[in-house]
Amino acid sequence: MKARVFSGVQPSGQLHIGNYLGALKSWAEIQSRYESIFCIVDLHAVTIYQNPEELSAKIRETAALFIAAGIDPQQSSIIVQSSISGHAELAWLLTCVTPVGWLNRMTQYKAKAEKQETVSDGLLQYPVLMAADILLYQASIVPVGEDQSQHLELARDVAQRFNSLYGETFVMPATHLPTVGARIMGLDDPTQKMSKSAPGAGHAISLLDEPKIVQKKIVRATTDSQPEVNLETMGPGIANLLTIGLACDPSLTRESVAGMRYGDLKKRIAEAVIARLAPIQQRYREITADPSYIDGVLREGKARTSPIAEDTLRTAKRAMGLYVLR
Numbered sequence: 001m002k003a004r005v006f007s008g009v010q011p012s013g014q015l016h017i018g019n020y021l022g023a024l025k026s027w028a029e030i031q032s033r034y035e036s037i038f039c040i041v042d043l044h045a046v047t048i049y050q051n052p053e054e055l056s057a058k059i060r061e062t063a064a065l066f067i068a069a070g071i072d073p074q075q076s077s078i079i080v081q082s083s084i085s086g087h088a089e090l091a092w093l094l095t096c097v098t099p100v101g102w103l104n105r106m107t108q109y110k111a112k113a114e115k116q117e118t119v120s121d122g123l124l125q126y127p128v129l130m131a132a133d134i135l136l137y138q139a140s141i142v143p144v145g146e147d148q149s150q151h152l153e154l155a156r157d158v159a160q161r162f163n164s165l166y167g168e169t170f171v172m173p174a175t176h177l178p179t180v181g182a183r184i185m186g187l188d189d190p191t192q193k194m195s196k197s198a199p200g201a202g203h204a205i206s207l208l209d210e211p212k213i214v215q216k217k218i219v220r221a222t223t224d225s226q227p228e229v230n231l232e233t234m235g236p237g238i239a240n241l242l243t244i245g246l247a248c249d250p251s252l253t254r255e256s257v258a259g260m261r262y263g264d265l266k267k268r269i270a271e272a273v274i275a276r277l278a279p280i281q282q283r284y285r286e287i288t289a290d291p292s293y294i295d296g297v298l299r300e301g302k303a304r305t306s307p308i309a310e311d312t313l314r315t316a317k318r319a320m321g322l323y324v325l326r
């Protein structure tokens with residue numbers, strides 16, 4: 001039997017090149033070797049208020065982008081979190097074995113909570129729901145960007161605690177980070193992670209940005225005061241652009257850009273990004289031309305994965321002594 005892979009993306013904001021290089025690209029690369037489930041985590045998105053109309057459009061848009069980025073819906077299951085009730089149900093069971101102290105320590109929680117006037121309980125429970133997503137399918141591999149590492153450690157801690165309290169129930173999931181692109185920084189501020197929710201037109205390259213926009217954003221990206229690429233002394237802005245370029249175009253090497261003037265480097269990186277995004281955008285347009293196609297893919301994903309979810313949930317409930325209909 002193939003090992004199972006699970007990962008997810010929140011359908012909030014515009015998917016960007018960081019989401020692609022940190023996650024979607026490796027999903028597409030590894031999907032044939034595993035039984036893969038890729039999830040649009042809308043229950044996670046609503047831990048912070050989302051405009052309902054926009055959210056419902058973004059769920060389908062995100063599914064279309066998964067496919068456009070190379071996820072093959074015949075090979076992998078694409079699902080929407082809220083369409084399978086087991087995610088929320090298992091999250092509750094896991095909440096009951098998770099000490100609040102573990103959640104209070106999460107760095108993403110602290111960073112997000114700081115920006116909210118009122119912090120929802122959902123925002124604190126966010127990593128428990130994430131653990132439930134993974135454990136519900138007994139996934140052993142979780143391909144993510146570096147920012148999710150702490151959440152995955154927590155998922156393992158929660159699984160371990162459940163297993164030691166109630167007996168071996170959950171498979172221990174391993175974190176899978178890409179070799180290049182695990183942490184893409186903002187173009188406007190290379191000390192901050194590129195993020196869907198960060199304001200500023202020059203912050204992120206959206207997967208659907210037109211070539212002209214991509215070029216403009218890269219030309220304006222923050223660098224340092226050196227005139228040309230010095231591999232030893234370059235600042236974080238150039239290092240970030242270089243990472244983006246190397247991840248988008250395998251023919252580009254660090255050695256080949258050494259000594260290049262920043263203006264020329266930016267032109268070369270912009271070409272690499274535009275060439276990488278072109279087929280994704282073309283495929284996205286084809287997919288979205290038929291509005292019923294995505295719903296069909298999501299319906300099929302749910303049909304394939306629901307039996308696994310139901311089975312794990314039954315096992316977990318039984319382990320805890322909860323009532324399970326015979």
Ligand code: TYM
Binds near residue numbers: 130134143144182
């Ligand atoms: P989300 O929606 O913030 O991001 C989706 C994926 O993109 C990666 N990523 C990045 N990688 C490199 N550089 C960046 N600047 C960058 N920004 C984002 C993220 O690491 C992620 O892999 N909590 C998750 C979604 C989730 C999930 C799960 C993931 C919910 N349940 C279960 C794995 C397994 C999140 O908010 O991702």
